[in-house]
Amino acid sequence: MHPANFTHGLAGVNLQMDSVTTWALWISIVAMCLIVIIARLWQGAVAQLRHLFNMNTDPVQQAYWARNGTPIWPWLKKNLIYAPLRNKRHNRNIQMARLNMGTIPSRFHTTLLLLYILSNVVYCLFLNYKSCNKSALIAELRGRTGHLAFVNMMPLMVFAGRNNAFIPLLRVSFDTFNIFHRWIGRLVAAESIAHTAAWMAGKSIANRMESGKHGMMHALQTNSFLAWGMVSLITMVFILIQASSAIRHLAYETFLHLHQVLAFVAFLGAAVHGHQGQLPLTNYVYITIAFWFLERFIRLWKIIYRNFGLRSSTRVTVEALPEACRVTYELKRPWDIRPGCHVYAHFPTLTWSLSSHPFSIAWYDTRPTPYRSLENEKLPSSTQDLDVPLPARTTTSLTLIMSKKDGMTAKLHAKARASPTGIITIRGFVEGPYGGQESLHSYGTVLLFAGGVGITHQLSHVRDLLQSYNDSTSAVRKIVLIWTVRSQDAFDWVHPWMTEIFKMPHRRQVLKVLLFVTKPRHAGDIVSRSNQVQMYGGRCKPGKIVEEEFEKRAGAMAVTVCGPGAFADEVRAAARERVEEGVVDFMEESFSW
Numbered sequence: 001m002h003p004a005n006f007t008h009g010l011a012g013v014n015l016q017m018d019s020v021t022t023w024a025l026w027i028s029i030v031a032m033c034l035i036v037i038i039a040r041l042w043q044g045a046v047a048q049l050r051h052l053f054n055m056n057t058d059p060v061q062q063a064y065w066a067r068n069g070t071p072i073w074p075w076l077k078k079n080l081i082y083a084p085l086r087n088k089r090h091n092r093n094i095q096m097a098r099l100n101m102g103t104i105p106s107r108f109h110t111t112l113l114l115l116y117i118l119s120n121v122v123y124c125l126f127l128n129y130k131s132c133n134k135s136a137l138i139a140e141l142r143g144r145t146g147h148l149a150f151v152n153m154m155p156l157m158v159f160a161g162r163n164n165a166f167i168p169l170l171r172v173s174f175d176t177f178n179i180f181h182r183w184i185g186r187l188v189a190a191e192s193i194a195h196t197a198a199w200m201a202g203k204s205i206a207n208r209m210e211s212g213k214h215g216m217m218h219a220l221q222t223n224s225f226l227a228w229g230m231v232s233l234i235t236m237v238f239i240l241i242q243a244s245s246a247i248r249h250l251a252y253e254t255f256l257h258l259h260q261v262l263a264f265v266a267f268l269g270a271a272v273h274g275h276q277g278q279l280p281l282t283n284y285v286y287i288t289i290a291f292w293f294l295e296r297f298i299r300l301w302k303i304i305y306r307n308f309g310l311r312s313s314t315r316v317t318v319e320a321l322p323e324a325c326r327v328t329y330e331l332k333r334p335w336d337i338r339p340g341c342h343v344y345a346h347f348p349t350l351t352w353s354l355s356s357h358p359f360s361i362a363w364y365d366t367r368p369t370p371y372r373s374l375e376n377e378k379l380p381s382s383t384q385d386l387d388v389p390l391p392a393r394t395t396t397s398l399t400l401i402m403s404k405k406d407g408m409t410a411k412l413h414a415k416a417r418a419s420p421t422g423i424i425t426i427r428g429f430v431e432g433p434y435g436g437q438e439s440l441h442s443y444g445t446v447l448l449f450a451g452g453v454g455i456t457h458q459l460s461h462v463r464d465l466l467q468s469y470n471d472s473t474s475a476v477r478k479i480v481l482i483w484t485v486r487s488q489d490a491f492d493w494v495h496p497w498m499t500e501i502f503k504m505p506h507r508r509q510v511l512k513v514l515l516f517v518t519k520p521r522h523a524g525d526i527v528s529r530s531n532q533v534q535m536y537g538g539r540c541k542p543g544k545i546v547e548e549e550f551e552k553r554a555g556a557m558a559v560t561v562c563g564p565g566a567f568a569d570e571v572r573a574a575a576r577e578r579v580e581e582g583v584v585d586f587m588e589e590s591f592s593w
Contacts, residue, residue, distance in 0.1 A: 444555020451563020
């Protein structure tokens with residue numbers, strides 16, 4: 001067959017082997033999901049038993065649950081699941097020439113990514129090398145790389161969604177899926193580049209054998225099938241550059257919206273390319289685009305349903321604080337908010353687009369709402385109506401603490417500070433809730449580490465655990481809240497809520513608060529209120545705290561952290577040191593982007 005015949009269509013493409021590699025790829029993804037589901041079910045069963053058996057026990061009686069039953073699972077946690085790739089560094093950003101170069105995936109994430117990427121490389125290179133026709137071999141490579149690029153587009157899009165069904169199913173955070181989204185995106189771009197390079201190589205061979213024929217540029221200009229494929233490729237290459245960590249962190253809001261537009265163009269180009277060429281897996285691209293629209297429809301529906309009523313919408317009150325804002329949403333409908341949830345905040349009057357930012361829910365309340373007056377209510381139409389009680393009315397509010405950074409948070413803080421009272425009411429809405437997959441009720445000892453504004457994630461856990469202790473519905477017997485801040489000004493952020501927590505029954509028996517101020521204004525300001533609330537000057541040393549609390553633990557111990565990457569890495573290292581000595585589970589809340 002002439003080399004020109006291998007430069008278009010399915011000539012030379014091994015469809016049977018393409019189908020085999022597709023099935024192999026999906027089987028590996030499904031197998032990994034099943035392994036995670038089985039592990040999660042086992043963890044959940046153990047936690048449920050631990051919870052049920054320890055709700056009405058004292059700390060001594062929880063000793064059985066403080067010991068590891070097998071050395072295998074603790075070894076896996078220390079050396080694979082909780083382990084950074086090497087040393088301590090995981091969520092601490094890599095800085096080069098003052099540019100943020102991103103974070104390093106954990107050892108477990110790196111293992112999964114390497115296996116997935118290497119399997120794709122093997123599938124791409126699993127060709128018929130016995131073929132005597134070089135053009136046929138190149139055509140097979142072209143078909144295989146394009147085929148796998150289409151297959152990988154589906155997990156690429158699924159992993160990017162906030163409403164990804166695998167998040168609650170696998171109890172894996174969106175942050176983890178975001179890591180896989182970025183690396184699979186790079187893989188799709190690499191396979192698309194290889195696909196185009198193979199076509200160009202085949203076309204080059206054909207042109208050399210057909211002197212006088214038109215070259216590649218002419219083919220791209222006259223063949224819409226090739227042109228749309230090139231549009232998709234160029235867009236993907238641009239995304240590959242634009243999505244680098246340094247560019248993302250320089251202007252995140254601009255990156256985000258440009259990224260979404262470019263992604264849609266790339267998928268559209270791939271869909272037209274596949275349709276015009278009647279390629280086998282074009283339906284994969286259609287499904288990917290359909291999911292893209294579905295995910296955004298769900299997000300839009302959540303915003304409308306959660307924030308808008310028939311007569312009014314969510315009211316947002318912003319109070320300026322030292323280096324932060326306290327933002328309270330009066331919601332139109334009740335929410336089912338779990339401890340540790342986060343939401344995405346939208347302020348269309350502050351930004352040029354519907355940009356959103358994730359924030360942990362610091363506090364939430366549901367309280368009765370009184371009737372205003374008969375003028376605004378339906379008057380009774382009969383004497384029977386007078387005996388009917390008025391329906392209960394409640395108002396749900398949730399509050400966020402937004403640390404002043406660049407972009408939207410800086411504008412919001414400046415606008416609130418410009419007000420004479422330091423408080424403003426603006427238009428805005430909130431999307432969520434998301435997260436909150438992990439329950440801490442089965443642990444006898446809970447250590448809650450917070451760095452800076454990370455305290456917002458831990459406050460809801462403190463209140464929930466204290467309330468469950470008072471209701472005898474959890475195994476918790478000891479709660480230690482560790483908060484490190486730069487200055488005492490940060491205490492104003494959470495003062496009203498800490499006051500409410502300190503008023504809760506049995507707080508002194510269960511809760512201990514350790515405060516670390518790294519840059520106090522005066523040494524005399526560092527004063528401990530009591531044995532239950534202790535304040536220190538200087539940096540927090542997670543290793544020392546975990547060691548001390550581990551020796552005095554009651555039952556199984558949970559160590560959680562929400563804060564800057566370097567601080568979280570220190571807490572992770574401290575927890576890893578103890579996992580083989582007793583039941584210690586580590587959990588981290590992070591928003592890496």
